Amino acid sequence: MGAVSERLPTDTVVSVPATAPPRYVARADREMYGKSLRARVRRVDQARWVAGDRDVIGRIRASEVGRRRELLAIRHGKMAVSPFAFLRGGAWVMAPDLASLPHTAYPVQICGDAHVRNLGAFAALDGHIVFDVNDFDETCRAPWEWEIKRLAISIVLVGREAGTSERVCRDAVQAMVRSWRETMHMLADMPVVELARYCVHRFAPEGPVGRVLRKAERMSPLHARDELTTNGPDGRARFANEPPSLVPVDDVTRTKVLASLDAYRDTLGPNRQQVLDCYLAFDVAFKVAGTGSIGGRNYAVLLVGNGSDDPLILQVKQALPSCYEAQGLVPPDATTASHQGKRVASGQHRMQTWTDPFLGWTTIDGDPCYVRQLSDHKASIDPADLKRESLVEYARVCGETFAKAHARTGDAAVLYGYAGRGDKLDVALGKLAREGADQVTHDWETLVAAVKRGELEAVEVE
Numbered sequence: 001m002g003a004v005s006e007r008l009p010t011d012t013v014v015s016v017p018a019t020a021p022p023r024y025v026a027r028a029d030r031e032m033y034g035k036s037l038r039a040r041v042r043r044v045d046q047a048r049w050v051a052g053d054r055d056v057i058g059r060i061r062a063s064e065v066g067r068r069r070e071l072l073a074i075r076h077g078k079m080a081v082s083p084f085a086f087l088r089g090g091a092w093v094m095a096p097d098l099a100s101l102p103h104t105a106y107p108v109q110i111c112g113d114a115h116v117r118n119l120g121a122f123a124a125l126d127g128h129i130v131f132d133v134n135d136f137d138e139t140c141r142a143p144w145e146w147e148i149k150r151l152a153i154s155i156v157l158v159g160r161e162a163g164t165s166e167r168v169c170r171d172a173v174q175a176m177v178r179s180w181r182e183t184m185h186m187l188a189d190m191p192v193v194e195l196a197r198y199c200v201h202r203f204a205p206e207g208p209v210g211r212v213l214r215k216a217e218r219m220s221p222l223h224a225r226d227e228l229t230t231n232g233p234d235g236r237a238r239f240a241n242e243p244p245s246l247v248p249v250d251d252v253t254r255t256k257v258l259a260s261l262d263a264y265r266d267t268l269g270p271n272r273q274q275v276l277d278c279y280l281a282f283d284v285a286f287k288v289a290g291t292g293s294i295g296g297r298n299y300a301v302l303l304v305g306n307g308s309d310d311p312l313i314l315q316v317k318q319a320l321p322s323c324y325e326a327q328g329l330v331p332p333d334a335t336t337a338s339h340q341g342k343r344v345a346s347g348q349h350r351m352q353t354w355t356d357p358f359l360g361w362t363t364i365d366g367d368p369c370y371v372r373q374l375s376d377h378k379a380s381i382d383p384a385d386l387k388r389e390s391l392v393e394y395a396r397v398c399g400e401t402f403a404k405a406h407a408r409t410g411d412a413a414v415l416y417g418y419a420g421r422g423d424k425l426d427v428a429l430g431k432l433a434r435e436g437a438d439q440v441t442h443d444w445e446t447l448v449a450a451v452k453r454g455e456l457e458a459v460e461v462e
Helices: 027-039 043-047 056-063 069-079 083-089 091-100 144-161 166-188 192-197 208-218 221-228 251-265 270-276 340-351 389-409 412-419 424-453
Strands: 107-110 119-123 129-133 140-143 229-231 237-239 246-248 280-287 298-305 307-318 360-364 367-373
Touching: 027 412, 043 424, 056 091, 056 424, 069 083, 069 424, 083 144, 083 424, 091 144, 091 424, 107 144, 107 340, 107 389, 119 208, 119 389, 129 208, 129 389, 140 144, 144 166, 144 389, 144 424, 166 389, 166 412, 166 424, 192 389, 208 389, 221 229, 221 298, 221 307, 237 246, 237 280, 237 298, 251 280, 251 298, 251 307, 251 360, 251 367, 307 360, 340 360, 340 367, 340 389, 389 412
Parallel strands: none
Antiparallel strands: 107 140, 119 129, 229 237, 246 280, 280 298, 298 307, 307 367, 360 367
């Protein structure tokens, strides 16, 4: 293919065509509809990737409009670490590429920033530890292929970073797609109520996911408090001053953040409201975390309940527009367009089986934010842990996890009808992932060169 124009594609379709059958139509008919989507895009054509020169630096700058400029050097520094780190911060860069590829036009709720680090473990409402997708800043309704292709590319990049062979990286991608496809087949026959309760559980206890779950067991709110705080003059825990990662805010900002919790409370159910009412919020810090979202508001709020050893730490994070919506690749969701924080929270509720009970949204100085627990037995994979067989096993679990999320928000029978029993889709996305990973590596090199020229400022942060 030739060079890709920066003009956005005109054939991006993100709503199910009028002929798509509703869920109460017979399963066989819905599966047949999914099979008919192959006339739009053959499975072998899903191997196509974009090529040619793009304005990578222009896309990065466009993604940073409206952000705090003094933090952008940190973002660039994190993205410059490696091609995989670039992918983590480059959802905006890749979004037009994904939209320009062949797709079936069949939408699901996507997290929008799929990669191997955006799945992890956390505590469910009853306290048990679950594994699921855990980042929704870019969530929206969009073709399912965008999600799976970005995830596939991340598998190759993280495998390369760990020194894994190209063959094993390819096998891992194909294992992920096969797991997605086979899980979709199983879920297509499942009663809707059981699908709503379905959790991922097919993993080796001693494998990478098992290790993440054990790590999450240790990450209690008390552990998070001890990591983030120090004793103040009055003997009470206060957020530590560890710039640039964690910085206590001034009195004016603290007042605004704490005041925003009143509106946030209204977005919770009555049972969660009565729990929140038992906590007192008293300290606020600005926290730099992640990669792609750096530059927006991101506050940690310390609350205490039944004594000093009953901490609750909330994250109040600015919800920037999804990179897909902001670039005109998908239309805004009519039910959440009025508030970007609501968009993030709603997408999380739709995709996850168990959701943070303190998930909600609010507004600070006109900026929409979402609110969640900063740490409640949360943990994610260490990329260095994904070598050889571990990469393949982890990829399988990723495929099952996203299949569950897409089946909840789309139709498993339709998706399986398209994917089918054979390995055509597996092989096609295995090829695409390699080419996509090469493109991300080239984009990363472009960023590194721009930093060396002084075109972009970057600082290293541990």
